[in-house]
Amino acid sequence: MSASKKEQDFARIMVRLEEIVTSLEDEQLPLEGSIELFNEGVELAIAARAKLEAGENKVRRLIEKLEGGFELEEFTGDRD
Amino acid sequence: MWVEGEISNFTHHRSGHMYFSLKDESSTLRCVFFKQNNFRLQFEPESGMKVLAFGELSVYEPSGQYQLKVVRLKPFGVGELQLAFEQLKQRLEAEGLFDPERKRQLPAFPVTVGVVTSDTGAAVRDIISVISRRCPPARIVLCPVRVQGEGAAREIVGALEAFGRWGGADVLIVGRGGGSMEDLWAFNEELVARAIYNSPVPVVSAVGHETDYTIADLVADVRAPTPSAAAELVVPEAAELAAGIRALTGRMTRVVRDELERAWQQVDSCERGLSPRRLAARLDDQRRSLSSLVRMMAACANTNLAANASSWNSLRRELSALNPAAVLERGFAVARGGDGTVIHNAQQVTRGQALKLLLARGELDCRVEKVYPAASSPAESSNIPPRFNHIPHARQQQSGRGSKP
Numbered sequence A: 001m002s003a004s005k006k007e008q009d010f011a012r013i014m015v016r017l018e019e020i021v022t023s024l025e026d027e028q029l030p031l032e033g034s035i036e037l038f039n040e041g042v043e044l045a046i047a048a049r050a051k052l053e054a055g056e057n058k059v060r061r062l063i064e065k066l067e068g069g070f071e072l073e074e075f076t077g078d079r080d
Numbered sequence B: 001m002w003v004e005g006e007i008s009n010f011t012h013h014r015s016g017h018m019y020f021s022l023k024d025e026s027s028t029l030r031c032v033f034f035k036q037n038n039f040r041l042q043f044e045p046e047s048g049m050k051v052l053a054f055g056e057l058s059v060y061e062p063s064g065q066y067q068l069k070v071v072r073l074k075p076f077g078v079g080e081l082q083l084a085f086e087q088l089k090q091r092l093e094a095e096g097l098f099d100p101e102r103k104r105q106l107p108a109f110p111v112t113v114g115v116v117t118s119d120t121g122a123a124v125r126d127i128i129s130v131i132s133r134r135c136p137p138a139r140i141v142l143c144p145v146r147v148q149g150e151g152a153a154r155e156i157v158g159a160l161e162a163f164g165r166w167g168g169a170d171v172l173i174v175g176r177g178g179g180s181m182e183d184l185w186a187f188n189e190e191l192v193a194r195a196i197y198n199s200p201v202p203v204v205s206a207v208g209h210e211t212d213y214t215i216a217d218l219v220a221d222v223r224a225p226t227p228s229a230a231a232e233l234v235v236p237e238a239a240e241l242a243a244g245i246r247a248l249t250g251r252m253t254r255v256v257r258d259e260l261e262r263a264w265q266q267v268d269s270c271e272r273g274l275s276p277r278r279l280a281a282r283l284d285d286q287r288r289s290l291s292s293l294v295r296m297m298a299a300c301a302n303t304n305l306a307a308n309a310s311s312w313n314s315l316r317r318e319l320s321a322l323n324p325a326a327v328l329e330r331g332f333a334v335a336r337g338g339d340g341t342v343i344h345n346a347q348q349v350t351r352g353q354a355l356k357l358l359l360a361r362g363e364l365d366c367r368v369e370k371v372y373p374a375a376s377s378p379a380e381s382s383n384i385p386p387r388f389n390h391i392p393h394a395r396q397q398q399s400g401r402g403s404k405p
Helices: A001-027 A033-054 B080-095 B122-135 B152-167 B189-200 B215-219 B227-234 B238-274 B277-302 B306-322 B390-396
Strands: A059-064 A070-074 B002-012 B018-023 B028-033 B050-060 B067-076 B114-116 B137-143 B171-177 B205-208 B335-337 B354-358 B363-367
Touching: A001 A033, A001 B238, A033 B238, A033 B277, A059 B152, A070 B152, A070 B306, B028 B050, B028 B189, B067 B080, B080 B189, B080 B215, B114 B152, B114 B227, B122 B137, B122 B171, B122 B227, B137 B152, B152 B171, B152 B189, B152 B390, B171 B227, B189 B215, B205 B215, B238 B277
Parallel strands: A059 B137, B028 B067, B114 B137, B114 B171, B171 B205
Antiparallel strands: A059 A070, B002 B018, B002 B050, B018 B028, B050 B067, B335 B354, B354 B363
16 A cells, blocks of 8 residues: 555656646746745655655565465565 | 367356267267366367367267267367467457556556566566666565466466555566467466456566567556566656656756846846945845755755755745745835836825836836825835835845855
């Protein structure tokens, strides 16, 4: 669940960032509004960069437990 | 004994047994193919099909007729697997499993990629190495299965269903490296096709080489020619994304810098009326720090200052405080006479005189209807709001350099 949510987060950030740039460029906003959008945009760009740099690219193995539920185990086999 | 002939009157009884006749131009032989023997059959026999049947001759006692008890049945002229493939393909196609309209789009930014393949062999290595190179933040979750031989199809189905129940993967890659048609057979089995069809997570198939087409490829949301190609398809290139974000930040910065520039030109044109050189210098100073603020904020976004959030916040506060349009935005206006002089005192004008009002957006040409001199008004003339200079002024001391990161 949480992984899917994170995916959406990044997607949503990118969509919103593009929206912001388009409205800044295409709409005649009052300066106050532009600066507000710019603020939001920079904040989103920072968040997106942080997500891009966060990964460590571990490979895990999905294990379904007998009593139900799942766990992830580090996968080390056959990696070179 | 082996008997060659064409099937007629084929029935697949509810009990699981199959009954049919084998014919040639001149003769007919009744056949029975019991469930315990026919369950291994890859293809579905049908009337009109040319086959080779292996079995033993017996007598059906109630009617005294000879019949062939079939233990093995092969299509005649075509490969058994080829026939099975064509039959299943036709059936699933008719059922709509390959419909282009029901193919799902892959997520643009998957965080978790689920992989269903053998944990040994080239396929898993290729997938891991491509994803690690292209998109370090992506997480790979493997559910290892056997991809050929007895029970492989069941394991593949089990893994697909497990990913479905888990719900943590954004996209799945299902496949294996190259091999013979027999090696790839699990990916032509109906239960695998249905599990792909029913997967709540979008599926990319990656079976064998470019030239191998399996039922799994037809039913998957996207078919990749090889496992490495599948890995490239599912994750974006992180470096490209970062460049995209930089480009977007650059565009925002340009727009805001230009708008600030325009706002300052408005301020300048008012300032000419107030004029003192001291003020002009101060405003120039502020204009420079504003521009550099905008640049610093953009740089902030491009060099990931997540760890440095407080300096980002102070930059942001300064930017909004220094905004020259803020005062006008709050509803104040600047009144100027015909020669551009800023009006501070009602006594500067006379009835009927033309004035220009500068608003947050746009200007108005006005005419004075009546003059109320300051003496008759409770407010002191020096306190009348449209004093344009004091807002940026108040901020000037702390602007810019004091708080560079």
